[in-house]
Amino acid sequence: MARPMLLVGQPLLAPLLPLLRSNYDVIALWEPPTPAELAKVDAAVWAGEFPFPGALMDAMPRLGLIACFTVGYDGVDLDLARQRGVAVAHGGNANAEDVADHAIGLMIAHRRWIVGGDRHLRAGEWTIEAKTRTHSMRSARLGIVGMGAIGIAVAERAQAMKMPVAWWGPRDKPGLGWPRAATLDALARDSDILVIAARADESNRGMIDGGIIAALGPNGLLVNVARGQLVDEMALVDALKAGRLGGAALDVFDPEPTDPARWADVPNVVLTPHTGGATHEAVARMAETLMGNLASHFAGTPMPSPVPEMA
Incomplete structure (x- = not known):
């Protein structure tokens, strides 16, 4: 046969x-x-x-x-x-659990200045006279876009870190232990950190646009472990350069592989080459x-x- x-x-x-x-x-x-x-x-x-x-x-x-x-x-x-x-x-x-681990790692790396601190030390800029202060994870309000297996795994980890968690998706999921925001815009406005964990298709391309980025604001952190096409990347870059967004931690890009020159002068970013689920x-x-x-x-x-x- x-x-x-x-x-x-x-x-x-x-x-x-x-x-x-x-x-x-x-x-x-x-x-x-x-x-x-x-x-x-x-x-x-x-x-x-x-x-x-x-x-x-x-x-x-x-x-x-x-x-x-x-x-x-x-x-x-x-x-x-x-x-x-x-x-x-x-x-x-x-790979849902591993992607969730990576999302938490990106949050911590950015918010606690781990990547920047490494570069600071290696450049010989660490002095006794000055110490950089960072932001605690505890009590940081986490918004999750897309509450599938990855979103749930991120929420569970964040809850253990004593972070308030809310989420938004196009369909309600009764029985989840975290509140669903009325709109994506409302979730961004009420979050210190916004994690993108949604499945991508043509209906939601660019849904994290300039308006959502503005709602997250100059103290907010955007983390994307889903697909690059979900974010209007030009609006993101412009907001980071202008200080309208506090920071971004990205594992995915549009297109991939991303051009490193695009990020050469973009401040307040932590970048990884789509390795979130690659264990x-x-x-x-x-x-x-x-x-x-x-x-x-x-x-x-x-x-x-x-x-x-x-x-």
Whole structure:
């Protein structure tokens, strides 16, 4: 019996090839495959932040599954997949706890001047006569945009640090232990720190715009561990340079990788290169989930982690 054929989409997924080839025939999009090879593909393994072209879907008439290795799947047109009868799966909540850890780390790094203090010391600027004072985490009002697995994990950690927590999302979630703000603007106005943990799609692109940034204000800190496209990055940069926003701590950008020159003269920022969920442990969980999704799809049984909109 012929083994199912998989297409692996991005070079960053190349380390998965030996694992996948243990059970499947595999071709790589970057090599690239011939039209005849694409016509034999049964499932695609994809990094969900990358757009999945409709033309590629057209070239694979046997395609039955887009299995995103990543937790995010915003690059996949779910309506188009549904029209074509293509199932979509993702990495579930494999890295939610790690992303939440990173969000807390970014908050602390900025608010307690950890990155700036390191640079200050290394530059020989630490003197006995002067000591920089920072802001406590305790009692800092935390607003969370998007209360999925990551948002909840951030809230739990913040609560342990005695930070008041509120949140906003487009849909209420009764039963959560934290109050939902009436609007995103109201959440920003009532927060010292605003963490973006929402899932991105075209409906919320740029929702953290100049107005929300102004509501957070000159003493506020914006933390983004979700997707760069959720923030109007030019408005953010302008507000930081003008002092209309107190600071930003960012793990995601639009586009990626971000141009370092863009941030060279931007004050009060802490930046990391989209590493929030990139732990060895989370990657292992995503690989396990991927293999489970593939096996279940080809066995005709429920997948462990279909995307919620397709379940």
